[in-house]
Amino acid sequence: MEHTYNGMPASDLTNVAWRKSRRSNSQGNxxxxxELADGSVAVRNSRFPDGPALIYTRAEMRALVLGVKDGDFDGLLN
Known part of the structure; x- marks a missing residue:
């Protein structure tokens, strides 16, 4: 697998299956x-699929997802 790093072009990540939320709107926002081969997770902006990808460990993604589920970031939606 290629060397991955934060900010690398998402288009450089080959053989990955990008997924987005079913709550995504039709404008692609x-x-x-x-999921990368080493178990880490890449994140990209769907409007700029060739733009930068941020690479997170499983532990970082777990903390984020659990925080979202717990409502830790609800204030960002107001």
């Missing part, structure tokens, strides 16, 4: 995630 969402983020997409892809």
């Amino acid at each position: 969402c983020v997409e995630v892809a």
Whole structure:
């Protein structure tokens, strides 16, 4: 697998399956995630699929998802 790093072009991540939320709107205003071979997770802006990808560990993604489920970021929606 290629060397991955934060900010690398998402288009450089080959053989990955990008997924987005079913809550994504038709204008494509969402983020997409892809599991990488080493278990880490890449995140990209769906409007700029060739733009930068942020690479997170499983532990970082777990903390984010659990925080979202717990409502830790609800204030960002107001």
